[in-house]
Amino acid sequence: MDDGNAYDGLVEADPDARWAFGTGFHDTLAGVDDALPPSVDRAQLATYCLMLGDDALIMAQRLTQWTTCAPELEEEVALANIALDLLGQAGPLLARAALADPTTVPSLPPGSPVPPQDALAFFRDPRQFRNVRLTEIENGDFAASTVRLLVFSTWRLALLQRLVGSCDAVLSAVAAKAVKEVAYHRDYAARWFVTLAQGTQESRRRMASGLEAVWPYVQELFVAHRVELDLAVAGAGVDPAKLRADFDQVIATVCAAAELHPPPTASAAATPGGRDGVHSAAFAELVTEMQSVARAHPCGRW
């Protein structure tokens, strides 16, 4: 590397030339067949994509809050990595929602350059988000965050593995890529789960508290929303109730290695839940912060 060339090429006429892959990332779904499968209802597909996209987006937002606060530098890197993977899943899912049903996209002032997936992320009200509540609960300590990540990634991996066979090419493509990512997230969380459970008395105590804090949000993951059921029948989506056996098996294996027992799961989840847009008070705060800059500049270019 030449000492003098730190700025080389920075003002070249063609801005794309400065980057290995150019800067034209505006079409999030580039290269994927986005034709709507004939058996699928547009509005339902859009809602389903919002559900899965919001899960990823809100979980990424919570993980991002660990940045500069993680217990070790290696965890700074790992947690950011997981958040980046989830952000990478959220983008095409929100873009797919917008494409399937443009009426889901909040209206912005005429001439606003905000792309549809950003309009969905940054201009919807909290009530319009469809994520499960597990993703929005506050981080708590590293133990609670580890439990939440294990639960989330175990559930999401089981879902994505089935979604690879979706008749919707976009959902199938997103799932095929995400399976590899979320398998790592689950592995990362499981390793810490066992390490902390088997570490010191203090870490074991915190893991038990983390389980207590997170477990009330588990049941909601398996309650099927009407949209999920209909899309499962149409071959585009997955009935979450079908994920329970896989989930229980993985959690039982990890808990056995950790010699920890999860609390009994409540027999029924509080409904309506996150899939219906009903969220916690902490969620409104999270969304307000996340959207603050974008909403202050509805015609801004970023």
Place this chain on the structure above:
Amino acid sequence: MTQTETLAHEPRTFEQLIAAGERIEPRDAMPDAYRATLIRQIAQHAHSEIIGMQPEGDWLTRAPSLRRKAVLLAKVQDEAGHGLYLYCAAETLGADRADLTANLIEGRQKYSSIFNYPTLSYADVGVIGWLVDGAAICNQVPLCRSSYGPYGRAMIRVCKEESFHQRQGYELLVTMMAGTREQQEMVQDAVNRWWWPALMMFGPPDTDSPNTAQSMAWGIKRHTNDELRQRFVDMSVPQAHALGVTLPDPDLCWDERRGSHDFGQPDWSELARVIKGDGPCNAERLARRRAAHENGAWVREAATAFAARQRQAVVA
């Protein structure tokens, strides 16, 4: 006799290696002062990477698009990675990461004073990339040729990633300057606030930099503070012009005779104050790093205990 045998039988001295422009490796003999100076320099560089995550990290949860959020998160993640490499490079000299972290949070070692300034708008993310990472690259590219092998090699990767950081910052600013009038004003305001602190990143004037001569003789430092500052100004001026912003220095002008820009001097008393701990965010930055370290202690203790138990199990 092969070259390897020559090296094995007649190891060259530190002075011979330095004179030949070759690298010093961890097991080579080296003067205590060289080792101590390098540990201090590498540790301060590592601390700067870690504290440097904070000013921009403050905007992660508020990044205004999915793409910007991912770009910024990747950038801040890189800084954590740079801190890791650099602490590892310091460990090859016999330092310990835990001790170095203690030196940082107890205020015994410094980090770059630039990170004691606040980030007031999203344009600051772009200006930090353009000017602060740009200045860092000017400082750091020569360090790829540092006489100490592990540091020089770490810096090659660090500089490649810093170059990406600088470009993402500049690209954000170009995009914002094509946006609304408010966005353009945000960019100019951020440039006004960061220009002088960026110039201070090269350290005090050569006349007031007591360690420079020894560090240059040892090949730890390759250019003086003033040489690097001049290079930075000369490179930044056309960038500012292309961007459509004004640099806040009435004395800035092209000197035909020197083939360089003349420019005003930063307020060096401000740099002295910030280095002493009296900058706008010194206390906040250290408090956050200390809190992360202390809040994470139980996790590190648990990992250590778990690893020890695993080793015992293997032995048994």
